[in-house]
Amino acid sequence: MTCFDDLSTDLLLNIFTYLTYTEIFQTFFGLKKCLNDAIRDYPIHIDLSKIMNCLNAQQFPLKCRSIVLTGLNLPSFQMKYSYLNLTSLRVVTFKKMDLITLHSFIEKLPMKQLESITVEYFTWHYYPIDAYKQIWSIIMNSINGNCLRYLHLPYHIRYWNIEKNSYYFSNLKYAILDYISVSQMLTFMSYSPNLHRFKAFIDGPNKDIFRYIIILSKLNHLTLNLQDEWTFEEIQQLLTICPYLKHLILKLKIQREMKNMFEPISWQTLIDNKLPYLTFLRLHFDYIIDYSDKNFYNFQETFNHDEYWLQQQPHFQVTINIIQQEVL
CATH class of the missing domain: 3.80.10 (Leucine-rich repeat, LRR (right-handed beta-alpha superhelix))
Structure with missing residues (x-):
């Protein structure tokens, strides 16, 4: 049976990749010189x-x-x-x-x-x-x-x-x-x-x-x-x-x-x-219209019913958000 002491430095470094630095340091540092050396060599x-x-x-x-x-x-x-x-x-x-x-x-x-x-x-x-x-x-x-x-x-x-x-x-x-x-x-x-x-x-x-x-x-x-x-x-x-x-x-x-x-x-x-x-x-698209504009066209439906864009879904998608604000 292989003991922990027998593990090579390379294998220890591979183990370290699954741990945070705090876990590495608090768990292994100070136990043995070989572990201290491995921690020194590990780019953290x-x-x-x-x-x-x-x-x-x-x-x-x-x-x-x-x-x-x-x-x-x-x-x-x-x-x-x-x-x-x-x-x-x-x-x-x-x-x-x-x-x-x-x-x-x-x-x-x-x-x-x-x-x-x-x-x-x-x-x-x-x-x-x-x-x-x-x-x-x-x-x-x-x-x-x-x-x-x-x-x-x-x-x-x-x-x-x-x-x-x-x-x-x-x-x-x-x-x-x-x-x-x-x-x-x-x-x-x-x-x-x-x-x-x-x-x-x-x-x-x-x-x-x-x-x-x-x-x-x-x-x-x-x-x-x-x-x-x-x-x-x-x-x-x-x-x-x-x-x-x-x-x-x-x-x-x-x-x-x-x-x-x-x-x-x-x-x-x-x-x-x-x-x-x-x-x-x-x-x-953020479609900017004036607060007073009540008769705007629903361009989202234009894309939703277009044959080309229907065929391309779900890979191609168009989203139109209507934003009402004071337009100068």
């Missing part, structure tokens, strides 16, 4: 707010593969930095911090080796727009585009002066940009040729869509929330960027005077001509 996920409460965890450098940092962690991170072995760090998530705190973390972390970076929403502090531009430039230019595979940036990325940054994200596969302009999105895409998935909240001006000629041949999943008023021609031009798209989620607002956006045959033609590989589609 660390939530800094939790691990710094563990006194034993500060007795040797922790080999960290992914780390979660919040604004409240900055003092403890600066104090305990020497206890973290960051040579294997590949994934970082920043949560609930202001811009200056984010910059402080960036200065300490080995950004060039990261494969995944997530910056969640900032806590509220007022900073001049130039401060956002400067720090975003520092952050983005510190990233190694040959390593980065996943990038998620928050609302304040809209202050990023993207055209003045020197980067090329050659290995980036998945990007989420919470709020950017059309020009920022297209510039970003032009420097991320191997994107497979892209998700963004897009603001105008939409005319910029005609200034760029980009083809992303590997982009197959696209999710866009389009603000401002888009014409059908602008949307069609936007989708020419990704001719091999398989999965599309599109949400947009439509004013009363843009009724041509609700023509089923127009969308069918666009799909047939521009998106021949599409297998999944969700169109979400």
